[in-house]
Amino acid sequence: MxxxxxxxxxxxxxxxxxxxxxxxxxxxxxxxxxxxxxxxxxxxxxxxxxxxxxxxxxxxxxxxxxxxxxxxxxxxxxxKVSVARLFFLLGYSLAPKSGWRDGEVEVTEHRDLLPALAHAVERQVDRALRQGLLQGYRATEESALVVRGRIREAEQIRRRFGAMLPLEVAYDEFTTDIAENRILRTAVDRLLRLPGVPGDVRRRLLHQRARLADVTPVVRGQRLPAWQPTRLNARYHRALHLARVVLDGSSAxxxxxxxxxxxxxxDMNKLFEDFVTVALRESFRGTGHTARTQDPHHLDVAAEILMKPDFVLYGSDDAPCAVVDAKYKAEKQGGFPDADLYQMLAYCTALGLREGHLVYAKGNATHAAHQVRHAGIVIHQHALDLDQEPAGLLADIDSVAQRLADTPRV
Structure with a gap:
């Protein structure tokens, strides 16, 4: 490029x-x-x-x-990749069953990442809020002059020393100030403070913030509130996933x-790793295999040297049957980096596998396989062309998955 x-x-x-x-x-x-x-x-x-x-x-x-x-x-x-392709990788990593359908997120008009992301978040927030703000129950603890919910007896004694009023109470409040809306409000606020957001997108983001005006944003440094995907908040799912991308990537x-x-x-390293591991996991869905990402293992018998391969595939007997590491990096003048081979050799040795697999973003090198002397281990190096259409990219992932399924054990 x-x-x-x-x-x-x-x-x-x-x-x-x-x-x-x-x-x-x-x-x-x-x-x-x-x-x-x-x-x-x-x-x-x-x-x-x-x-x-x-x-x-x-x-x-x-x-x-x-x-x-x-x-x-x-x-x-x-x-290096186009913004449209980057959003496919991101969308598939977040929601592999649907990804970003054509027309779901319009990013082709934006050449830069931040304007495209701000546009995508605003569109998804707008879709999420079209039926009004989601409401739910929020656990609340406060001091009050009337009984609401239940009295927190231990807090009443500790803080009020026997006084009858005010009362320390706890109750569930039905409100719009819930985790889902707070995450969206915080992401919108964060985007409005970032440089490079186009004026028309900024105006629409201001409109979304007005719709979320009664929602409490998360203060910088505080942990984001937890939410669980359910049927009731299904219309929020895409917006919440993108909001998390904004909040994880923005900083001061x-x-x-x-x-x-x-x-x-x-971080393109993280995006590529997430895409490869999620796509491989989807390739093995329903096959009887179990896939685990960042699965901890130890290299030595004393369990002092920890290692975490990006992707480990397990058979029906719960024994490792394949290992993968995703590497989004510039290759050397002569091909793939040698250090990756040494790392994969350690993984194969500790897991008892005859083959290991390194998956790269495609550069100049093609698929390669190296047999390690005196070890009987073969290390494969695969290259994915991120510039091709999504169907071709997923087909290449399926080809890698087929090699994993055929990996022999020691």
């Missing part, structure tokens, strides 16, 4: 995994980027006042604000010297 960078005023654009670029930055902003885990940032050894920036697997947009400085610096990182960090880094970053 070709790469380009433009610097217009206080805006810089990068492409994930593109070569490093030299950009004129103040030392304060350069150090903030280096410390913020946004991009790889080091001083340019060949030019004073310039920093070498290289984007990794994180895509999105962040703003760096310097106290007393000029306009904030906005840094945008574009994914304060760096040394009062610098502020605020924005949204999406």
């Amino acid at each position: 070709t790469w380009a960078v433009t610097s217009a005023g206080e805006s810089i654009e990068l492409v994930e995994h593109a070569p490093a670029l030299s950009v004129a930055l103040s030392d304060a902003v350069g150090r903030a980027l280096a410390a913020g885990d946004v991009v790889d940032a080091v001083p340019d050894p060949y030019a004073s006042g310039r920093w070498s920036l290289r984007a990794g697997s994180k895509v999105g947009a962040v703003t760096v604000t310097v106290p007393g400085g000029n306009m904030p610096l906005t840094l945008r990182i574009t994914p 960090e304060h760096a040394p010297g009062g610098l502020r880094i605020d924005g949204f970053l999406f």
Whole structure:
């Protein structure tokens, strides 16, 4: 894929995994980027006042604000895959039975990730709220002058020392201020604070926030309230999944010297891993196999060296029968990284498998298989072309799954 960078005023654009670029930055902003885990940032050894920036697997947009400085610096990182394909990977990972159907999330008009995501969230929130805000029961504890629900006797004694009023009561309140609405309100608020949201999308987000005006947003730093998918909240499911993506990816960090880094970053490593493991799990649904992700095992007999393969397949006897690790990374000049082979060899040895499988986002290398000397273990390296149509991509996943099903044990 070709790469380009433009610097217009206080805006810089990068492409994930593109070569490093030299950009004129103040030392304060350069150090903030280096410390913020946004991009790889080091001083340019060949030019004073310039920093070498290289984007990794994180895509999105962040703003760096310097106290007393000029306009904030906005840094945008574009994914290599198209936004439409990225949303297919995301949608399938969240809801494999349906994914994003044509017309369900219109993102083709947006080239950048954040505008597309803001548009998608607003559309899904609008669909969720068309029938009105969902209501439910919320457990409430408070001090009151009248009895409502039940009296919390232990709290009454501890806090009131025998006084009759006020009463410490607990009751279930039927309200719109429930977990589902609070998550949507918080995601809308977060998007409205992020740089790069188009004006028309921002206006529609303001309308959605007005519809959720009586709902309490989650304060930054607090844990999001838990919700369970049910028939009653089915119309909220897509909006809630996307809202969680926004809340997991957006952040505001304060760096040394009062610098502020605020924005949204999406980790393509995690997205690719989630897609591969979910798609493989779906391929084995109904076959009698059990699939587990990030399943903990130990490499050594003393159980001191923990390892967590991305995907382990178990047979009907609950014994491991295949292992997979997903690797979204740039391959080396000569092919796939050797370190991945050593890691997979350790997995196969500990799990007692004759074959292991590494799945990459496709670059220049094709499928490869390596037989390890003196071990009798074969390590397969598969490559998925993320630019192809979803049907072809899922067919490739099914081909990998067929190889897993044929994996022999030691």
